Amino acid sequence: MLGNFSYENATKLYFGNNALKYLNREMQHWGKTIQLIYGGGSIKKNGIYDAVVEVLKMNDKIIVEDGGVMSNPTTDKVREGVRIARENNVDFLLAVGGGSCCDYAKAVSISINCDEDPWEKYYINFEEPTCEIVPVGCVLTMAGTGSEMNAGAVLTDPKSHRKYGHVFRNSKVMPKFAILNPEYTYSLPYNQMVSGIYDIFSHICEQYFSGEDDNTSDYISEGLMKSVIHSSLIAIKDPKDYEARSNIMWTATWALNTLISRGKKTDWMVHQLGQAAGGYTNATHGMTLAAVTLPYYRYIMPYGLQKFRRFATEVWGVDPTGKSDEEIAKAGLAALEDWMKTLGVTMSLSELGATEDMIEGIADGTRLLKGGYKPLTREEVVEILKESL
Ligand code: NZQ
Numbered sequence: 001m002l003g004n005f006s007y008e009n010a011t012k013l014y015f016g017n018n019a020l021k022y023l024n025r026e027m028q029h030w031g032k033t034i035q036l037i038y039g040g041g042s043i044k045k046n047g048i049y050d051a052v053v054e055v056l057k058m059n060d061k062i063i064v065e066d067g068g069v070m071s072n073p074t075t076d077k078v079r080e081g082v083r084i085a086r087e088n089n090v091d092f093l094l095a096v097g098g099g100s101c102c103d104y105a106k107a108v109s110i111s112i113n114c115d116e117d118p119w120e121k122y123y124i125n126f127e128e129p130t131c132e133i134v135p136v137g138c139v140l141t142m143a144g145t146g147s148e149m150n151a152g153a154v155l156t157d158p159k160s161h162r163k164y165g166h167v168f169r170n171s172k173v174m175p176k177f178a179i180l181n182p183e184y185t186y187s188l189p190y191n192q193m194v195s196g197i198y199d200i201f202s203h204i205c206e207q208y209f210s211g212e213d214d215n216t217s218d219y220i221s222e223g224l225m226k227s228v229i230h231s232s233l234i235a236i237k238d239p240k241d242y243e244a245r246s247n248i249m250w251t252a253t254w255a256l257n258t259l260i261s262r263g264k265k266t267d268w269m270v271h272q273l274g275q276a277a278g279g280y281t282n283a284t285h286g287m288t289l290a291a292v293t294l295p296y297y298r299y300i301m302p303y304g305l306q307k308f309r310r311f312a313t314e315v316w317g318v319d320p321t322g323k324s325d326e327e328i329a330k331a332g333l334a335a336l337e338d339w340m341k342t343l344g345v346t347m348s349l350s351e352l353g354a355t356e357d358m359i360e361g362i363a364d365g366t367r368l369l370k371g372g373y374k375p376l377t378r379e380e381v382v383e384i385l386k387e388s389l
Pocket residue numbers: 038039040041042043046069070071072073097098099100101103141142143144145146147150151152153154155165184185186187188189192196199256271285286
């Protein structure tokens with residue numbers, strides 16, 4: 001492990017099928033007026049809304065409703081959330097939902113006491129918050145993004161077709177606590193469950209496929225990858241297998257709470273490509289990643305051959321006997337492809353609504369990062385996007 005780094009994680013987690021009881025304890029620490037943030041209504045159907053409201057009422061909280069957070073939350077919705085928060089002078093933002101609600105809560109939290117426009121300040125100019133941040137808590141209902149234990153927030157600006165993430169350095173952006181009850185994920189539709197599973201796997205890959213040193217983070221990553229593959233194959237057959245769903249939820253958190261990026265440069269180009277495509281298609285996040293993964297990895301594989309070889313043998317159990325390094329690495333990506341097909345994730349951008357005439361715009365919206373095995377040029381981005389169509 002050759003990097004210099006610090007490690008801190010400010011989020012307290014409560015995990016398990018009894019986890020909601022700790023919301024009561026947490027609510028005793030935070031202010032009176034709670035902005036209750038949720039999505040398009042799933043929590044009203046599965047009973048989570050009622051359970052959360054009961055705890056808030058027990059603690060004499062004033063509840064300020066802020067529902068309708070869409071998947072891939074938009075800049076306009078964040079501006080609306082800021083307005084709601086200011087008008088009601090809220091003390092705390094409680095997100096009840098998936099990564100979209102949690103990201104949205106963070107984006108609102110850093111904008112309430114800030115005069116500048118959130119999109120301009122945080123996503124175009126990449127500034128850090130300078131104002132007082134209103135605290136956020138999260139009751140998670142979907143496993144995938146890791147937003148429950150990190151300082152990232154991704155927004156979409158439909159007018160400019162841009163979808164950008166910002167991982168803030170200020171640990172005050174992180175949720176103060178997150179409640180993770182794996183049973184809450186049972187009601188997810190199948191495509192959201194597998195999209196979340198693929199998102200987890202992609203997060204691990206983004207950090208794993210970088211660097212050439214012998215790094216503890218890579219060994220942890222391999223363990224997490226094996227766990228998510230194993231549990232996914234159980235969950236797709238029996239979505240109510242508690243053990244599998246709990247492993248998936250826990251893996252999601254560790255895949256992106258910054259642990260496995262310690263001492264690593266990290267790549268993140270699958271996410272840059274996928275998010276740029278999401279800016280045009282508004283497609284489900286994990287599916288956009290699935291659509292670009294294989295064209296991208298097949299393209300960069302020769303530049304990081306030894307790591308792709310290791311991925312094949314350590315994660316997928318490819319037998320190296322009698323094979324060249326390239327053959328082994330290719331067999332690893334073939335195994336990944338088989339698993340993706342077994343899950344049923346979307347394997348092409350056109351199935352997500354992208355068309356040939358969007359390619360240049362998607363390429364413009366793709367941030368070119370330099371931490372992976374082959375820093376891409378814009379021309380290479382265009383080729384990979386065409387390959388992903
Ligand atoms: O809106 P509702 O009605 O709640 O329905 C949601 C939504 O339609 C539904 N859902 C969630 N929990 C459910 C449920 N339906 C039934 N039962 C439940 N228990 O699932 C749909 C997707 O939810 P969403 O929150 O949008 O999904 P996800 O958790 O994948 O979040 C996606 C957003 O997170 C960003 C993505 O770009 C995207 O904007 N990301 C955030 C990251 C971070 N903060 O670190 C990293 C990720 O790479 C990602 O970019």
